[in-house]
Amino acid sequence: MFVIGLLNTVWQKLQRMARCYRTRKQLAMLDARALKDIGVSRADALEESRKPFWRC
Known part of the structure; x- marks a missing residue:
């Protein structure tokens, strides 16, 4: 059970990092009005988008 819990935690962190990466790239593409x-x-927006994906 410990291994399953550990893998689940790692998977959740990887998903969060991927989400941070995607949303930062989307933020960088917004126009001035948005x-x-x-x-x-x-x-x-540019400062945020330049952060590495693991800094969420």
Whole structure:
């Protein structure tokens, strides 16, 4: 059971990292109007999108 729990935890962390990677790339592709709508500057969006995927 310990091994299954450990594998489940690792799988969940990998899924979270993949989600962070995808959403950061999507954030970087937003235009100025969309960024303004969500209250994020272009500089902040680019800074966030440049973070490595494991920093969630």
